[in-house]
Amino acid sequence: MKPRAFQIQPQDNVATLIEDAAPGAIEVIGAARAEFLATEKIERGHKVALRDLGANEAVVKFGVRIGHTTRPIGRGAWVHLHNLASDLDDRSSTLDLHTGAPTDTRSAYV
């Protein structure tokens, strides 16, 4: 079975993976039904871009803007801290991409 991604609203430009995905075919369910290629490994719970996005473009989930792209993102790519930033929270972009652990308080661990 192809890994599935859940799209909440029709206008969303990202969907959430329900199963881990490797590069290859994934199935979008929810507000839209589609099949396309994930271009990289994306873990369950993480987001995939449903179309090509330019730099500084709104990322939309739940039908609502959840932040902006910090660089162009290709359709099928993983959308996370390395290419999506909050409009409000300037700290989250400094976190470790894979573990979410803070990097700006490392100097305190002495």
Added chain:
Amino acid sequence: MSEIPKSWSGYLRPDGRKGIRNLVLVVYTVECAKHVSHAIAGGEDDTHVIGFPGCYDNAYAIRLMLALARHPNVGAVLAVGLGCEYTQPEKIAETVRASGRPAEWFFIQQSGGTRSSVAKGKEIVARLREQIHRETPRVPMTLADLTVGCECGGSDGSSGLAGNPAVGAFFDLLVDAGGRAVFEETVEMIGLRGIMQTRAASPEAKQQLAAAYDKAERYCRSVRQWSVSPGNFAGGLTTIEEKSLGAFSKSGTRPIQGVIRVAESPGGPGLWILDSVPDEHFMQFGYTNPNDTEGLMDLISAGSQIVLFVTGRGSVIGSPVAPLIKITGNSATYRAMEEDMDFDAGRVLAGTMTLAQAGEELAGLVARVAAGEPSKPERLGHREYFIMYKHQETPALDAGCRA
């Protein structure tokens, strides 16, 4: 699935509220009295403990402890102090007695040491228990008599897709049945000012929602702390706005009646937001909800007889005073931690149940726990509590009411 009880037998309190448990609560007034208090309650299923660690007192913490001591699930109170702290166990016992409940107090420094204080406390608790078992009237209860609070923690990508929406479906059922639903974490509504406004039940509610939102955003900017944690990011959430939308979906779809503050109960039936963010004052804001347990204390202080906790990644906390029901939208988490998780909302994502069915099944579980079936954290003996220094102006009580 077993039958949903439509009505069950509860405990009538002198203020007219109904409890689903008949507990004795031991309240300590400084960290120095903590060990003795836990030893007094040790081994007793119906005797719970809360307390405040500080020697210097705090009005917010006193209001919170009094709301828990006069909670509908609590029948009697024993307040225990060391003897030199600011917070007064005698005043706590007096205030609880004024609510019609039996309450006693003592100072450890006037009762000998550890062992003699524990023996004295155990003797008092046994007497209080016997009295509330004999005197508390039993009364029929339905969903309309319930206040249910909900927060989420350890969120992942499933929480906004299934866990919180399942609670939202249940909250719609509870509100339609005439009950009270309370959700909190205004710092997890960041980015949703406009959406919150459209849900206001009245112009007053709209104004309260705007004020609570604006304070939460000022707070986050001021302390540069947005309510997202490393585990949230690892689980796939990228921004606070994204987490907010998922968290807000626990509110369901019904109008929001207003904003209450810590230690206030909803002023009427329906859906309410609890503002637990500190107010700005001379020490700046301080911290808001430092952990999940602190938030649950706030929801219980609003009179919630049952609290719901949505966790995608899994958690092993419980709560004193009001049973905790743990819900996950992630079926893998449910399987891995089944001894701790009460409800698997991941079945909505797997397509084996609809969101409406999840809401109904959750209503059945809530009703069974209300009727006396222990929730999983309750069965495991989890009674974590956390009460700390915080500043909120004395509530004006224009929205809620004091327990």
